[in-house]
Amino acid sequence: MGEVMRYKGAPFDGPPPLSDENLDAIQATTLRYYVHEISPTTGLIRDKSQAGAPSSIAAVGMALSTAPLVAERGIRTRALMAHRVLRVLRFFADSLQGTEPEATGYKGFYYHFLDMETGRRVWNCELSTIDSAFLFAGMLVAATYFDHDEADEAEIRRLARQLYERADWNWARDGDASVTHGWRPETGFIPHRWTGYDEALLLYVLGLGSPSHPLPEESYAAYTSTYHWKHVYEHEYLYSGPLFTHHLSHIWIDFRDIQDVFMRDHSSDYFENSRRATYTHQAYAIRNPMQFEGYGEFCWGLTASDGPGWTTLTVHGVERSFFDYVARGAPFGPDDGTIAPWAVVASLPFAPEIVLPTIGHYQHLELVQHDSYGFKATFNRTFPVEEGKRFWVSPYHFGIDQGPIALMIENYRTGLIWDLMRRCEPIRTGLRRAGFRGGWL
Numbered sequence: 001m002g003e004v005m006r007y008k009g010a011p012f013d014g015p016p017p018l019s020d021e022n023l024d025a026i027q028a029t030t031l032r033y034y035v036h037e038i039s040p041t042t043g044l045i046r047d048k049s050q051a052g053a054p055s056s057i058a059a060v061g062m063a064l065s066t067a068p069l070v071a072e073r074g075i076r077t078r079a080l081m082a083h084r085v086l087r088v089l090r091f092f093a094d095s096l097q098g099t100e101p102e103a104t105g106y107k108g109f110y111y112h113f114l115d116m117e118t119g120r121r122v123w124n125c126e127l128s129t130i131d132s133a134f135l136f137a138g139m140l141v142a143a144t145y146f147d148h149d150e151a152d153e154a155e156i157r158r159l160a161r162q163l164y165e166r167a168d169w170n171w172a173r174d175g176d177a178s179v180t181h182g183w184r185p186e187t188g189f190i191p192h193r194w195t196g197y198d199e200a201l202l203l204y205v206l207g208l209g210s211p212s213h214p215l216p217e218e219s220y221a222a223y224t225s226t227y228h229w230k231h232v233y234e235h236e237y238l239y240s241g242p243l244f245t246h247h248l249s250h251i252w253i254d255f256r257d258i259q260d261v262f263m264r265d266h267s268s269d270y271f272e273n274s275r276r277a278t279y280t281h282q283a284y285a286i287r288n289p290m291q292f293e294g295y296g297e298f299c300w301g302l303t304a305s306d307g308p309g310w311t312t313l314t315v316h317g318v319e320r321s322f323f324d325y326v327a328r329g330a331p332f333g334p335d336d337g338t339i340a341p342w343a344v345v346a347s348l349p350f351a352p353e354i355v356l357p358t359i360g361h362y363q364h365l366e367l368v369q370h371d372s373y374g375f376k377a378t379f380n381r382t383f384p385v386e387e388g389k390r391f392w393v394s395p396y397h398f399g400i401d402q403g404p405i406a407l408m409i410e411n412y413r414t415g416l417i418w419d420l421m422r423r424c425e426p427i428r429t430g431l432r433r434a435g436f437r438g439g440w441l
């Protein structure tokens with residue numbers, strides 16, 4: 001194994017580190033989302049806090065993943081969390097799988113957005129392979145954690161394994177090596193595939209680890225063959241612009257000191273890669289080439305996020321284009337001045353020395369509401385707002401954003417989710433079949 005090259009950040013002077021009590025409060029308020037934005041009938045989680053919004057299966061996967069930390073931290077009892085997990089697993093086990101346009105899923109995968117109460121597909125959305133992967137990851141976390149002999153916990157393990165094994169990963173390839181983004185009953189497979197480095201690292205590990213419909217090893221080779229190793233500022237790393245692509249797989253898999261062929265060839269690992277990406281985002285904000293308001297060493301973090309809306313305005317003599325929900329990235333864009341605090345908090349395990357003071361700065365900007373769901377999703381200090389408001393702030397919280405905050409705080413502090421998934425056989429099998437070696441493997 002090649003020696004892993006660790007980037008050593010420069011000494012960092014800034015706000016004092018947050019206390020454990022402060023992180024406790026952020027984590028606890030963030031988790032409220034999954035308590036209140038839930039259907040008591042299906043157990044599905046709302047995509048965002050907007051009234052009438054449907055469920056997102058990725059948000060459900062995040063909520064399932066938080067069940068162990070809620071129980072371990074004594075926020076709710078283990079028995080209550082097992083009951084909540086079981087409710088949603090029973091829903092998916094009993095839901096309609098078929099080619100009907102209003103089914104819940106097909107071939108073991110699920111539609112991106114579902115009606116909160118009926119669980120049926122909404123908005124003619126796609127059958128999403130990546131969002132299904134986040135859902136399966138949450139199921140496997142729950143199945144690994146709830147390992148007692150009680151009837152509820154035994155049923156959690158049985159249903160989670162059944163649902164994961166039902167997914168036909170080879171169907172999702174549509175005759176090629178790589179996995180497609182998804183499928184629609186009206187038009188068939190989406191003409192896009194999971195290639196190039198992104199959040200699909202988790203998807204391929206889950207697909208390779210399936211005991212029923214495993215992806216061939218050539219699928220992972222096809223994925224990594226489209227990687228782009230770049231030199232950005234003073235950092236060399238496997239490039240992807242938005243921060244979420246460097247986070248989401250890491251919520252469930254501890255990539256420290258394990259390497260596939262690509263990372264062995266570059267004397268790095270995916271954890272170190274995310275660390276370098278984190279520093280790149282901070283460096284971009286310090287340089288601030290587009291001169292957005294507020295950017296700096298304590299104000300950074302571009303990712304897929306909500307925004308002020310699709311419009312072009314002249315601000316202080318400069319014509320600015322602003323976006324709605326889009327995948328923002330650094331340093332090559334797109335960027336409209338919109339920052340996502342959740343993306344910074346989710347970077348905590350990779351670079352706490354720059355993340356903690358940045359969290360402190362966002363608290364100073366009053367972006368945390370301890371009587372609500374914690375950090376606001378996004379803000380933009382360049383976008384003009386009506387008199388009396390300091391700057392634009394997203395009015396919504398998002399279910400897929402809340403999970404990374406709570407889960408990565410926990411991985412930073414205790415490694416709980418990482419420790420659970422180290423024991424998960426499909427994860428171990430998938431990593432080995434992808435060529436990972438070393439470390440805890």
